[in-house]
Amino acid sequence: MRRRLPGFLLAAPAWAWLAIFFVAPVAMVVWFSFGYKPSIFATQATDKLSFDRYAEVFSPTFFATFQNTLWVGIVGTVLCFLIGLPVAYWMAVKAPPSRRGLLVALVMVPFWTNFLVRTIGWQVILSPDGWLSTALQAVGFEPLAILNTRGAVLLGVVYNYLPLMILPLYVAFDRVNGPLREASKDLGAGKWTTFFRITLPLAQPGIIAGVLLVYIPLMGDYITATVLGGAKGNMVGQLVASQFQTAQNWALGSAMAVVLIVVILATVAIGAAIVWFVTLPIRASHRLVIGAPATTPASASIREEVTA
Amino acid sequence: MSVGEAQRQVRRPRKAWSDVAFNVWGILVMVFLFAPIAVIIVSSFNVGRLLVSWDHFGFDSFLALLAKPAIQDAVWISVQTGFIAALVATALGTLAGIAMARHPGKWVWWFMGLLLLVSVTPEIVDAVSLLPWMVFLGQDLGMAVFNDGIVRLVIGHSLFSITVVSYLVRARLVGQEAQLEEASADLYATPTRTFRKVTLPLAMPAVFAGFMLSFTFSLDNTVIAAFVSVSGSTPWPVYVLSALRSGLRPEIAAVSTIMLVLTLIALGLVALVLKRSGDSAADIARTMGGG
Structure with missing residues (x-):
């Protein structure tokens, strides 16, 4: 073409910025994780490399916290999905089209409110001498004792990450909305059949996006657990943070961060494999319908979306 | 789209219960999403030493920012x-x-x-x-x-x-x-x-x-x-x-x-x-x- 410089150079500043301030720091942390803490005054040294820090990571305390994090991560993601799915469906299909913009805006306001402030809001609500607790006691219940437990962290993360589940699901349902579902109904399929055989499979990209958008940041969560979890609701994010901020053991903290990333990737891979196997029979029975030769542009574009 | 819209209108009485359930669930979740934000906004008009315990209404906290x-x-x-x-x-x-x-x-x-x-x-x-x-x-x-x-x-x-x-x-x-x-x-x-x-x-x-x-x-x-x-x-x-x-x-x-x-x-x-x-x-x- 007519340009003198290759066009991809436009992206060079972003490349450089991300290389210097993302790739290099993360690489340095990976390198630190093979080092050690030489003395109480130094944070790390890398003159002798070993896997000792990784052995240290799997101490009983850390392991318990890890189990806790994994539990909160998986249960929290499942709850977000179960709570968010009907809401997204309601917003995209059931609500009158004129009100959809408003509903999307309503879901976004909490999403854009300061994460920390929202979480503090829950601390105020759940506090044993807050108004909810007072009201419950007036009716004859025990004072609220949920704050500083794993339950409070679970509530907090479900709350904090729910918009990240609802928005992609809404976008996905919105895309499926319309003629295809009408066709399914006209061909005699009931509401449930239409939902499970048409709407849900076609919303798959949105479901995957929602689950990943919730699960990955949730596993690394630091704020929710700090504000609501207390001593009992520890998460890995806090352990990593404390190694860098209070214990000043950067080598061990780095190893924990690396293990956290590996566990997130591994669980996502395992989850994907499980879903693949579980849906194998369903997909096999669907192939006849969706894999049929495309005769119209509409069904061709649908096929594209399914394979995407 | 308009045909679908019309169909939904016609069918509405028959599947009202599920629509009601969806509406109730949707509104409940919206309330859940706004609960802590509402609490923070209300708390900002609290005159008291601590955020958690409500004393009485006033603009003192906003005025206190100036100092x-x-x-x-x-x-x-x-x-x-x-x-x-x-x-x-x-x-x-x-x-x-x-x-x-x-x-x-x-x-x-x-x-x-x-x-x-x-x-x-x-x-x-x-x-x-x-x-x-x-x-x-x-x-x-x-x-x-x-x-x-x-x-x-x-x-x-x-x-x-x-x-x-x-x-x-x-x-x-x-x-x-x-x-x-x-x-x-x-x-x-x-x-x-x-x-x-x-x-x-x-x-x-x-x-x-x-x-x-x-x-x-x-x-x-x-x-x-x-x-x-x-x-x-x-x-x-x-x-x-x-x-x-x-x-x-x-x-x-x-x-x-x-x-x-x-x-x-x-x-x-x-x-x-x-x-x-x-x-x-x-x-x-x-x-x-x-x-």
């Missing part, structure tokens, strides 16, 4: 950082987005991979990586600029925002054909002039949305800020985080209420610009959800 330079400084640092970080992220992201949309090739896959990696890395990992890196650059290599509080915050906050701006700009330009740019070149405009007069205006709604989103991202950022900030330039969320240990006072809620109003104005502007440029509610949802 708290520490809070004012923290908010000012946050606003400055947000503005600079948004500028940096928008500049880098816009260029990258244009390059991805208009100069496709194998490199786009690698670049998208890097952006994906940046956006899925948990914030805490970014935070603990940037802390030693800043110390390394600032102290070991002696580049004093990296010891500056605002510079550190801007760098930390820009990472995720760059990915969002790049996605947004790319998505906007991919949806529009390059014919206008080709026409401009055929009419003997220099590449720079085409870029300034054609490509940038085409991408403008996405650039603007990206800027506002980056600004609110930065204003919100707590985790990275808590690690890279240096004493003397504590941003607002880090101030709140440290106040958490010493007891939360109603002033915190007052500032949060003010910030919420500002964020709503910013988001309203973004939605307005996107709507003007012809986006549906779903498009806006996709944009604001960060790609």
Whole structure:
């Protein structure tokens, strides 16, 4: 073409910025994780490399916290999905089209409110001498004792990450909305059949996006657990943070961060494999319908979306 | 669509129960989403020593802000950082987005991979990586600029925002054909002039949305800020985080209420610009959800 410089150079500043301030720091942390803490005054040294820090990571305390994090991560993601799915469906299909913009805006306001402030809001609500607790006691219940437990962290993360589940699901349902579902109904399929055989499979990209958008940041969560979890609701994010901020053991903290990333990737891979196997029979029975030769542009574009 | 609409109207009486169930569930979840925000707003009008225990209604917490330079400084640092970080992220992201949309090739896959990696890395990992890196650059290599509080915050906050701006700009330009740019070149405009007069205006709604989103991202950022900030330039969320240990006072809620109003104005502007440029509610949802 007519340009003198290759066009991809436009992206060079972003490349450089991300290389210097993302790739290099993360690489340095990976390198630190093979080092050690030489003395109480130094944070790390890398003159002798070993896997000792990784052995240290799997101490009983850390392991318990890890189990806790994994539990909160998986249960929290499942709850977000179960709570968010009907809401997204309601917003995209059931609500009158004129009100959809408003509903999307309503879901976004909490999403854009300061994460920390929202979480503090829950601390105020759940506090044993807050108004909810007072009201419950007036009716004859025990004072609220949920704050500083794993339950409070679970509530907090479900709350904090729910918009990240609802928005992609809404976008996905919105895309499926319309003629295809009408066709399914006209061909005699009931509401449930239409939902499970048409709407849900076609919303798959949105479901995957929602689950990943919730699960990955949730596993690394630091704020929710700090504000609501207390001593009992520890998460890995806090352990990593404390190694860098209070214990000043950067080598061990780095190893924990690396293990956290590996566990997130591994669980996502395992989850994907499980879903693949579980849906194998369903997909096999669907192939006849969706894999049929495309005769119209509409069904061709649908096929594209399914394979995407 | 209109046929479907009519059908739904006709069928409504028969499946009313499920519609009612959906409405109830939807409204319950909305209440759940707004509960803590409402609590914070109400608390900001609390006259009392602590945020948790309600005393009586009044504007004392807002007035008290005037006599708290520490809070004012923290908010000012946050606003400055947000503005600079948004500028940096928008500049880098816009260029990258244009390059991805208009100069496709194998490199786009690698670049998208890097952006994906940046956006899925948990914030805490970014935070603990940037802390030693800043110390390394600032102290070991002696580049004093990296010891500056605002510079550190801007760098930390820009990472995720760059990915969002790049996605947004790319998505906007991919949806529009390059014919206008080709026409401009055929009419003997220099590449720079085409870029300034054609490509940038085409991408403008996405650039603007990206800027506002980056600004609110930065204003919100707590985790990275808590690690890279240096004493003397504590941003607002880090101030709140440290106040958490010493007891939360109603002033915190007052500032949060003010910030919420500002964020709503910013988001309203973004939605307005996107709507003007012809986006549906779903498009806006996709944009604001960060790609």
